[in-house]
Amino acid sequence: MADPDTSYTIETEQQLWDELERVVATQCPGHAHETIDDALRTWLHLAAKCRDEFSQSEDDVAACSQRLIGGSLFNANRDYVRTQIIYSLMEEDEAGPLYVIATFLLLDGRHEDSAYRSMIDAGCFHRLLELINGNNESDPSLHRLLLQLMYEMSRIEKLRSDDLLHVDDGFVTYLFQLIEGLADDVHDPYHYPIIRVLLVLNEQYMVASTEAITDASSPMASITNRVVKCLSLYGPMYRTFGENLILLLNRETETSLQLLILKLLYLLFTTKATYEYFYTNDLRVLLDVIIRNLLDLPNEYLSLRHTYLRVLYPLLAHTQLSQPPHYKRDEIIKVLNILAGTGNFHFAPPDETTARLVDRVSKVKWLAEAGAGAGEIARKFLGISLESSDSASKISVVDVAAVTEKPGVKTPSRKAEFDTAEVSSPETDAKSIGDETKGAPSRRPKKPLPEVPRHRHGVPVPVARNGNGSPLPEKKLPPKAPPPRRKNRVQAAEAAPAPAS
Template sequence: MADLEVIDWSAENEQQFWNGESGALNEILSGPCTTYEALDNALRSWLHLVAQGRDQYLSSEDDIASCSQKLLDSAIFNANKDYVRTQIIYSLLQEDEYGPLHGIANFLLLDGRTEESTFRCMVCEGCFSRLLDLIKGCGECDHRLHRLLLELMYEMSRIERLRPEDLMQVDDGFVTYLFQLIEALSDDVNDPYHYPVIRVLLVLNEQYMVASTSVAVDPTSPSSPMTNRVVKVLSVHGPSFRTFGENIILLLNRETETSLQLLILKLLYLLFTTSATYEYFYTNDLRVLLDVIIRNLLDLPGEMNVLRHTYLRVLAPLLAHTQLGQPPHYKRDQILSLLDILRGSGNAHFMPPEPTTLRLVERVAKIAWLLDNDRFEETPSPVLFGSLSLSQSASGVSLIAQVSEKPGIMTPSLKSDLAQESRDRREHEGGHGVGKQAKSLRPHRSLPEVPGHSHGIPMTQSPNVTRVHIHGSGQKKLPPKLPPPRRRTKLKTPNAGESLDTNETLPASGSTTAS
């Protein structure tokens, strides 16, 4: 496609570029393409126009994405999907100019998120090594393209398993370069924590874990386990790259996507089970991490067993191997309460936890300083869960390496679900008593407080006067009781010898006797 003639499509301004059906972009994509040569020419014209616009007026990534979306929605793509994808992938492997590369990478990222076969084809064609070279080469020259290439590498690597020869292209220098980017100040106000770089390191760690578990079962794997470069660099130069550790804890604290939580937990598991990285994190960061784990475990619904198991597998070495095992022991009572809740102790309203959860809970509960906190007057020796070497064995990480979730799946929140149920119940109940609810919305005004003095002279009160409170303040004297009403009946005829007293008077006011 790179050798074909390109029609000189151009747009002097943004209006000419878009401008509805008559815009240059739409004219390119709406033209007839009856042959592969015509299709290649249209693709090159589209790429040339996008590259030109990127350097002039397509200042945001959303603008570039709109160009890619127009190609995805066009007739020439929908009639020749496989061919167009193949040609653009080949362009990624051959193109050297940053403008066209930006359009190519954006299209592949957008298409791959909806069609995973695009990423599969990219891996098979060797695009990982190409992305590796481009990321190392354009970091100082084009920050927009650099960020986009990192996102493309992340999305491709978390969907498709990389080939052993691809991972072997990653050396210590590249991983160190990524850690150095995180330590440097970010030039993007919208991304102060270098999240695209962090995600690439997380997904590379997962790829190493998966590769280490395949040595015994995959005949195409290398005969010896592959060195995890991410853990190796942190083992040797960890104190120089502690900003990365701080940022992944911040990311875990706010992340709701299950797959990204699992990526973070997998790396934490290796760091807490590798002796060289036991104390990689600052103590305060470990305390924040423990708070996050406790909160997330309490907030997981019952059906989220896979994520719950992963959190528990990380919690055990975190408490046993790091500074948290040294007195004063942080959140010991809260940890014990958490374990009781996960056991289902005293909870008759829910089904008992399944066996794996109970087994992992008991593993945490057997940590020495959780069993008896008073016995440790000096620094305790941590319970050993097995220190993993830099070349991780398949048996040590196989369980946690196999855990996965589809991208885009959000972790449900037990607290949010209960709050929503409560709101739904209130709305349902409120629908049957609209009048009562409307009445309760009327503002309620309290009566003024009765003063305790009159013009500076304290008011005294007779001890036999009964007082009542009005709205919690002020007092009022009870009025006297009224006499019962007189009954109006027919006059009784007096008996013989009995006279009727016509001088009978009403009872005196305040009398409590009735006639």
């Protein structure tokens, strides 16, 4: 979609927005494709001009895309407009128009998930690989936006085998190198867009591997997980990624992102070459995070709890945490006992999968030596024999890969819900909803101090007032003298004079 041959010039920002409003409201009788194409060229030209000459922030370009999505030009010709902009992504090379196109496709996909499927079917994933690979220095904001678009597209829809085959070792290594190169960037301490792309690629590889297990003739069977491969071969060179991964899990509240992180951690702790990829101190932080989240998850979040437990077993069994001194052994045993159904009345009885996973963790050698009885407790509580079913205790990559959640869903906090329930009232219920969205636990309101009574023994006390009607300061009355102490009868008898004889 080339720039239009405009016969006018845009001199002010207001003139640009007025012209943009006119374009997105274009009516196309009979869905005339030439009219639509002309309008889209003008829109792209104006939006790119907005970024290059008038934009004060990235939000201005997003506003241009949002106006197109809300205008009659798009809504009356939705499929055609989307297709034309997708084709523009495939052909455009200039940074300005590419930024506008990527912004529109990102917003369009958030409004309608099927837009991402259309992008994948048109080959946009391969095109994004080409645009991202090695082009971060010329336009960092465009590079970040393309990473974000790749992430959103890949976490909503399953990629084709051809798409994954186009991801080579060089691209994955390039992303890890970017994270290491930005290790001291205070403006982006977690390198979020890059990490999320690596996480979603790992999930796509896991999904492909499960398909290969069920169908050996599937083209997915020949696909290698290049994220795990790179860390297996060059892990010590890319430890910043691992450090940031644990920091993200510690702070992340979106369930789908927690699952993405846990899936990669599971593979790293079950792949021998990456058992010791993390520093020992980072593993201790990770264990603290897992313990906290297991206790904080509400009872109904079974899938996420199961995934945490599936990661916990190889973490304790395969990494440096298996070596003495054993970090927080007593705390781990307490958590397992609680999850098995004892130790805390706020936890519901465990389901069979939780009991099986708790039993598996409790059999870690250094925990079993300490007398972890969580597995036995679970067996007695449920009346099932977990030891007799060896296949039931085996955890495969299929179980971990199958756990999903819609993007945007936040993981609630058991502590926050409990605190809210304690102080819930008709006046505070509305406020608690707002607090939950901010992630802030509700606080118990202070009781008002009792009012000083203005009466004595039920009789109102008149208030003395001065000439202008204001009350006079109260005078403190001196305390009354205590009544004379009465002598008891014995003392009185002794003091009485003897009768005369």
